[in-house]
Amino acid sequence: MADRPMQEPTFLILTALAAAPQHGYGILTAVRSISAGRVRLRAGTLYAALDRLLTAGLIDVDREEIVEGRLRRYYVLSSEGHRRLLAEAERLQANATAAVTRLRAAGALG
Amino acid sequence: MTGSALERRYRRLLAAYPLVYRRRHEDEMLAVLLSGAQPGQRRPRPAEIADLLVGAMRMRLRLVQPYPGDAGADALAIFTVVAPLLLVGAAVVTLVLHLARFPPTPGIPASVGPALRRSLEAFYTHRHILELRYTNGIDFMARAEIALAIAAALRLKAVALALTAITLGWWIFSGQYEFSAADPFDEFFLICCLLQAAALLASLGPRRGLQLLTWKSLTVLVAAAAALTISWTFWMRLAFKGFGPSESQPRELVAATTAVVLIGAVVALASRPGRYLVSLYATMFYPIALYLGSVAENDLRPIPLVVKILPPLIVGCGIIVVARRRSDRLGSEQRSGRSAPA
Numbered sequence: 001m002a003d004r005p006m007q008e009p010t011f012l013i014l015t016a017l018a019a020a021p022q023h024g025y026g027i028l029t030a031v032r033s034i035s036a037g038r039v040r041l042r043a044g045t046l047y048a049a050l051d052r053l054l055t056a057g058l059i060d061v062d063r064e065e066i067v068e069g070r071l072r073r074y075y076v077l078s079s080e081g082h083r084r085l086l087a088e089a090e091r092l093q094a095n096a097t098a099a100v101t102r103l104r105a106a107g108a109l110g
Numbered sequence: 111m112t113g114s115a116l117e118r119r120y121r122r123l124l125a126a127y128p129l130v131y132r133r134r135h136e137d138e139m140l141a142v143l144l145s146g147a148q149p150g151q152r153r154p155r156p157a158e159i160a161d162l163l164v165g166a167m168r169m170r171l172r173l174v175q176p177y178p179g180d181a182g183a184d185a186l187a188i189f190t191v192v193a194p195l196l197l198v199g200a201a202v203v204t205l206v207l208h209l210a211r212f213p214p215t216p217g218i219p220a221s222v223g224p225a226l227r228r229s230l231e232a233f234y235t236h237r238h239i240l241e242l243r244y245t246n247g248i249d250f251m252a253r254a255e256i257a258l259a260i261a262a263a264l265r266l267k268a269v270a271l272a273l274t275a276i277t278l279g280w281w282i283f284s285g286q287y288e289f290s291a292a293d294p295f296d297e298f299f300l301i302c303c304l305l306q307a308a309a310l311l312a313s314l315g316p317r318r319g320l321q322l323l324t325w326k327s328l329t330v331l332v333a334a335a336a337a338l339t340i341s342w343t344f345w346m347r348l349a350f351k352g353f354g355p356s357e358s359q360p361r362e363l364v365a366a367t368t369a370v371v372l373i374g375a376v377v378a379l380a381s382r383p384g385r386y387l388v389s390l391y392a393t394m395f396y397p398i399a400l401y402l403g404s405v406a407e408n409d410l411r412p413i414p415l416v417v418k419i420l421p422p423l424i425v426g427c428g429i430i431v432v433a434r435r436r437s438d439r440l441g442s443e444q445r446s447g448r449s450a451p452a
Contacts, residue, residue: 023138024138024139024141024142025141025142025145025146028142028146042157042158042161042162043139043142043143043146043158043161043162044139044158044161044162044163044164044165044166045161045165046142047135047138047139047165048165048168048169051131051134051135055314070137070140070141070144071137071138071141072138072141073138
């Protein structure tokens with residue numbers, strides 16, 4: 001059966017991991033940056049989402065490091081995660097293109 | 111000093127999470143929280159406190175963290191879609207039988223007491239679907255099971271779980287079980303609801319179940335559920351024959367539906383999730399065994415609640431315990447880099 005549309009935080013977390021593996025705090029700052037400050041995830045919400053995405057096989061644990069005595073676990077997009085993110089990005093892009101085209105046709109855009 | 115006080119307070123908040131979750135994420139969550147803290151900050155901010163407490167509550171309610179591809183958890187997820195179908199199937203069959211007035215009501219032995227007589231009459235006239243004045247819980251359950259099916263169809267795990275809990279609570283506290291010795295549909299409701307609750311807690315729920323089901327397999331499951339329900343209804347009729355006047359029993363229909371159920375079981379046994387599903391269905395035959403035992407001994411006294419509820423309760427708790435251990439083990443294996451289950 002077809003993939004369901006993603007919720008925005010899920011989309012943003014996967015997008016944050018698209019270029020390179022990231023640790024928890026790196027994902028938080030990347031999500032804030034990608035959404036231009038509009039979405040600010042907190043630790044509880046982030047790790048609930050990461051746990052769910054691990055379970056769903058969309059991300060994997062890449063490696064662990066100890067920095068200044070603190071654990072840093074890096075997460076990476078899995079091949080299934082890549083596929084789902086790409087499908088969702090294409091779906092959003094198609095919707096946005098359709099909206100812009102119709103707005104142009106109606107003369108709402110310059 | 112400020113850092114350690116803040117760390118201690120964060121750790122106190124993180125203690126609200128389940129132990130398994132803390133083992134997995136506590137250190138990195140703490141690192142993230144401390145990295146995001148302002149210089150000189152001594153206490154967690156209110157938004158952080160709310161976020162951590164809500165997150166901890168969610169994790170505790172979730173109980174089990176199943177892994178897709180785990181055949182047991184997947185079978186339970188399919189069951190969360192199929193169980194409401196079985197319940198609705200039972201309600202529809204009862205309604206159709208009522209509308210068709212088929213087969214006729216058998217006689218009830220004179221030795222049967224008034225309470226049990228009322229229950230037997232309700233069963234044979236199928237009043238428990240249509241008769242609103244019959245208010246000892248069955249009407250509510252007939253509606254709850256339909257709502258349960260809708261919730262499952264909409265993939266709403268939390269709603270389905272709440273409806274299951276309400277239905278079970280109503281069944282127990284309304285005193286319905288006092289009269290249900292002669293109405294095995296009640297035991298069917300009860301066991302279905304108990305297993306549904308366990309399956310919802312131990313799997314990813316109807317959302318995952320529907321992902322696994324194709325239209326073809328869903329059609330087969332619905333057909334098998336209908337056959338099971340019809341077959342079961344007529345088995346009950348056959349079992350009761352000894353009490354009533356001689357009536358023509360649809361033995362051919364019983365034989366045909368039984369064959370469909372057996373073929374479905376053989377097909378299901380070929381796959382691993384199918385084997386789990388068959389064992390869940392087998393649990394549902396417990397009330398039939400109880401009921402046929404009572405009829406065979408010509409003893410229709412109400413069966414004690416503990417006898418009805420304990421075995422399915424043990425099965426339900428067993429499902430959750432096994433699923434929890436399995437998910438913890440699979441989670442550890444996945445995190446340590448070993449291959450995930452096929």
